[in-house]
Amino acid sequence: MTEWWILGSALLAAAVIGCLVVGWLLVKRPLEVWAWGSRWSLVRAGLKKVIVQSPVGPQAAFVGGSGPVLVLLHGVTHQAGTWARVVPSLVKRYTLVIPDLAGHGESAPRTGLIQTSEIFGGLEAVIARQAQGQPVTLVGNSLGAWMAMVLAHRHPDWVERVIAVNGGALGGWNMRVNLVPKTREETRETMAQLMDASSPAVPNNVLDDMARRSESSPMARMLAAASSMEAWILTEDQLRALRMPVRLVWGVSDGLFPLDYAKRMVAVLPDVELIPIERCGHVPQQEAPDRFKTALSQALGEGTAPTKEGN
Numbered sequence: 001m002t003e004w005w006i007l008g009s010a011l012l013a014a015a016v017i018g019c020l021v022v023g024w025l026l027v028k029r030p031l032e033v034w035a036w037g038s039r040w041s042l043v044r045a046g047l048k049k050v051i052v053q054s055p056v057g058p059q060a061a062f063v064g065g066s067g068p069v070l071v072l073l074h075g076v077t078h079q080a081g082t083w084a085r086v087v088p089s090l091v092k093r094y095t096l097v098i099p100d101l102a103g104h105g106e107s108a109p110r111t112g113l114i115q116t117s118e119i120f121g122g123l124e125a126v127i128a129r130q131a132q133g134q135p136v137t138l139v140g141n142s143l144g145a146w147m148a149m150v151l152a153h154r155h156p157d158w159v160e161r162v163i164a165v166n167g168g169a170l171g172g173w174n175m176r177v178n179l180v181p182k183t184r185e186e187t188r189e190t191m192a193q194l195m196d197a198s199s200p201a202v203p204n205n206v207l208d209d210m211a212r213r214s215e216s217s218p219m220a221r222m223l224a225a226a227s228s229m230e231a232w233i234l235t236e237d238q239l240r241a242l243r244m245p246v247r248l249v250w251g252v253s254d255g256l257f258p259l260d261y262a263k264r265m266v267a268v269l270p271d272v273e274l275i276p277i278e279r280c281g282h283v284p285q286q287e288a289p290d291r292f293k294t295a296l297s298q299a300l301g302e303g304t305a306p307t308k309e310g311n
C-alpha cells in the first residue's frame with residue numbers, strides 16, 4: 001500500500017509540475033507553443049518531416065499527400081507550420097512540400113546573418129530533391145512569394161504556376177513598417193499595420209514574446225545582411241518575361257505590401273490574375289484561413305476562369 005501511495009503521489013506531483021510548465025510556456029513563451037503545435041498539426045495531417053542536405057546546411061521540410069506537387073513557402077520569421085490551417089484540405093489533392101526556409105524553423109543557418117542567397121540555395125536543394133524533375137506550383141507568402149518569383153525566373157522549367165500571397169520580387173515595398181519592434185507598444189503598432197482592424201487583437205503576452213525575440217529573429221538577421229537582397233530583386237522586364245501563370249492572392253488591409261504593389265505587378269506580368277481578400281492583412285492563411293482557401297482554390301484553377309483585372 002505504501003509503495004502505491006508513493007507512486008501515486010509521484011505521478012500527481014509530476015502532473016502538477018507538467019501543468020505549471022505548460023502554463024508558464026503559454027503565458028511567457030506563446031510563440032514557441034504555437035510553433036510546436038502548428039508543426040505537430042502538419043504531422044497529424046499526414047506529412048512527414050525530412051531533412052535535405054544543401055550547400056547552406058541541412059534544410060527541414062514537411063512532405064506528404066499525392067497528386068501534383070504544391071510547394072508552400074512561408075514568410076520571414078515564420079516556419080512551415082504557418083500553413084497548418086490549410087494543409088488538411090490540400091493534402092487530399094496535392095503532394096505537399098513545405099520547407100522551413102533557410103535560417104527559419106529547423107533549417108540552417110541556425111545563427112548569424114541570413115543571406116538571401118542562402119534562402120534561395122536552400123529552397124533550390126529542397127525542390128530539386130523532393131520534386132524529382134516534376135514541375136511544381138509555388139505558393140509563397142511575403143518572403144516566400146519573393147523566392148517563388150525568383151525561382152520561376154531562374155528555373156522556369158521547374159515551375160508550372162506561381163501563386164504570390166502578399167509579396168513579390170519587384171522592388172518598392174513599404175519599409176516604413178517597423179519590422180524589428182522592441183517593445184509591446186511598438187509590436188502592437190506593427191501588427192496593426194499587418195492585420196485588418198476587424199481581426200482579433202493580438203494578446204499582450206504574445207506581443208511581449210514577439211518583442212523579446214525581435215532582435216535575434218530571422219527578420220533582424222536578414223536585415224543585418226540587407227546588402228545581399230538587392231541582387232535578388234527582379235525588374236519589370238524580368239517579370240514581363242515570366243511565361244507561367246502568376247496569381248496574386250492579396251489581403252487588401254496589408255500595410256507592408258499594399259494592394260497598389262500588387263497592381264504594379266499586374267501591369268507587367270503577361271499571365272496574371274489578382275484575387276483580393278477583403279478584411280484581411282499580410283498573412284491570409286492565418287488571419288482568414290477559410291477565405292484564403294477559397295481564393296487559393298481559384299488561384300489553382302479550381303474555381304472560375306482568370307481575368308486580367310482581378311477586381
